Amino acid sequence: MEPDKKSPAIRRIAIDPVTRVEGHGKITLLLDDNNHIVEARFHVVEFRGFEKFIQGRPYWEVPFIVQRLCGICPVSHQLAAAKAVDQIVGVRQLTPTATKLRRLLHFGQILQSHALHFFHLSSPDFLFGFGSDPVQRNIAGVLQQFPEIALKGVKLRKYGQQIIEAITGKRIHGTGTVPGGMNKSLTPPERDALLSDIGNILQWSREALALNEQIHTGHPEHRDFATLRSHYLSLTGTDGELEFYHGGLRARAADGNTIFDQFDYCDYRQILREEVRPWSYMKFPYLSALGIEQGWYRVGPLARINNCDFISTPLAEAARQRFKAFGHNGLVHDTLAYHWARMIELLHCAESIHTLLIDADITGTELAAGKGAHRSQGIGVIEAPRGTLFHHYQVNEEGLVTKANLIVSTTGNNQAMNESVRAVANRYLDGHEITEALLNRLEVAVRAYDPCLSCATHALGKMPLQVTLQDTTGKVIHQLTKGTNGALFS
Amino acid sequence: MMATTPGTIRIDNQEIPFTPGQTIMDAALAAGVYIPHLCHYPGLTPSGNCRLCIVETGNRSVAACITPAVAGQEIRSNTPELNAARTTITQMLFVEGNHICPSCEKTGNCKLQALAYHLGMLDDHFPQFYQRRELDASHPDILLDRSRCILCDLCVRASREADNKNVFAIAGRGTNAHLTVNSPSGKLADSAIAATDLAATVCPVGAIMIKEQGYQTPIGQRIYDRRTIRETGLQEHIDKKNDD
Incomplete structure (x- = not known):
C-alpha cells in the first residue's frame, strides 16, 4: 500500500480480507510515528448496485430481487x-x-440468523479465547471440543430455517409475500411439526442466553473491549416494547436521554442522512440533527435491548431486566454485550414463535387484503437481525421502479465498526509486530456487530488473510499471510 | 412427402401410429412420446423456430414440429448426441436473454427453465450477452419484457390465429431480431391485446406476463414443481385433443 500522500508521517496496516465475516472486508490502520492509530478504516470493497439495477423493474418483482442481497437474512x-x-x-x-x-x-x-451469528461465527472466539490456536477456532473446532453446544446451535438455526421453509417454500430465497398479503398459509401438519420441537427450542434458547450472560458477566475484560459510548436507533412498538416487524423509530443518546420516539419511519429522511467516503462502498448514516461528527449511532440487538422499555414475552423480559441491572439501569455500551443482547432476542423469538404457532389465525385462509389506490412510493422499515433496515422505492404510473434507497443494517453500524476497530488496534497493536491473534481481535470487534457485509457466500474460515505493514516510504516492514488452510506464513 | 393414408413411424425403436397430415411431433405426443420443444403449442401452426425438437431421420436432421410423418420413417430423438445439441441450444437461449431465474416471476412456471432441468443443463457455458431491450409496461394488465423473449413466435401465432388480432411480429434479423407490437405507438397500451387473449398467456418464458400476478403461487404448487416438462408437454396435447 502506498504511504498516505497527504500525511507522509502516517503508516498504514491493511488487513485484507477479514475472515469469518460474510463478504470481503478490509481493515486499514493509519499509524503515526509514535505507533498510535490515528484512523481506522473498515472498507467494504464490493459494490452491489441493487439500488441501480432494480430501476426499471416492476414493483412486484422487487422483494424477490432484493432478497438476493443476502444469504443469511434474505427474509x-x-x-x-x-x-x-x-x-x-x-x-x-x-x-x-x-x-x-x-x-x-x-x-x-x-x-436462525442469531443462532448462526453466535454459534457458527462468534462462539469459537469466546469458547477458545481470542488469541487461541486458529486451527481449532472455528465451528468445526467447536463441534469437536464442545459438541453439545455446537449441535444445539446448529439445531436452533435449523429450526428457524424450517419455519422459513414452511412459509416460503425454501430455506433460503423462497417466496411468500405478495402485494397486500401472503401467498400461502401454514397448514395444520406444518404447524404441528413445528410445535413438536418448540420445547427443545425454548430450552436451548435459554441455555444459549445463559451461556452468553455467563461469558459477559464472567469476563470483566470483555466490558471495555471495543466499547463505545454511542447513540442507539431502533424501532419500538407503540408501548415502547421490543418490536421487530413494525413500529416507530426511537433514538437514545449515550446518556440514555431520548432523541426522538415513535417517529414515523416514512419520514426517515427528516432525521437521517448518509455520508459517502471515498474509501468504502458502504455509506455512513447519521442523525441529521446531530451532524456528521456527532450523529453516528448503533443499531442491532444492543440498540434494541437498550432502547426498548420492555419485552412482551416473560423469559426474555426477565433476561432484559438482568441486562439492565448489569448496566445499573442505564444503557449498556459494551460492544461484546451485542452477543448477550442477541441471545435475549433469540429467546424472545422462541417464545413468540410458540405463541404464534398456537394462534388459530396462523392456519387461516384470509391471506390478502383488498388493495386501494396505487401510490407512487413505498417505504418499508423493519428490524433485521443486525439492525434497522430501510427500503424506499418510487414507482411510475406503469408500476416500474424509478428510484430506490436502501439503508441496510450493516450500514447503520458502519461508523461504530470503524471506531471499535480503532479502539482495539490502539490497545493491542504492539509496534511493528502483527500477530494472528491481533488480527482476530480486530475481527472479533467486527463480528460483534455483523458477520455479514455483502451477503456473498464464502466458505467459513477459508478466506485468505494478508496483513502488510509499511513505513512512510512504502517499504514493507512486516507482512503476515493466512492461507486458505489457516496456516500462517510471512 | 405428405402421407395420404394412416401408417406408422418408429421413434427410438418404438413403433408409433400416425394419421395423414400429422407431423412427427404430433404423432409422438399423441403416442405419449415426448420430444423436447419450446415453440410448439397444440392448435397453433408450427414454426420450427426453437430447434429444440430436432430429430434425425436417415442422414438428415429435421425439426419434428414441422416435418410430416411418413410411413416407415426411422427416427432418432432421445440420443446423447441430440440431447447434447439441445442442451447447447438451451444454453444459447439463456445467455442471449436476461434469464435471471432466481428472481424471475416466471420461475417454476417457465418452460425454458424446466427444459434446462430436463436436459440436465448445469451452467450457461457461453458468456452472457447482458443485452438491454425495451420493457413495455404501458398496458394496464400486461407486461412485455423483451429481455426475456426467446423469439419462439408463439405470441405472434396466438394473436393471429387464436385471437384474430395480429398484435405481435418479429422484426430485425440475427442478433437484432426482436418482438414488435402492432400499434400506432408501438406500445402494448395502444394495441388490441387483452389479458384474456391467448397471446397474453402463451409465452413459455417471462417475456409476456399478466401484471401483478407474479409469485402468487407458492413454491411447491407451481407448474413444474408438480410435473415435469415431459408430463406437461404430453398433457397439453391431450387437453387440446379433448377441447377439439
Missing part, C-alpha cells in the same frame, strides 16, 4: 420490500393471518 429484505410494496398498492392493514404469518416468518429468520 428481512423480502419483508422490508414487501411492506413498501403494500404501501404502493394502497394496503394499510393486512389480514390477521397475513400479519401473523409475516411475523412468524420474521421470528424464524431472526432465530
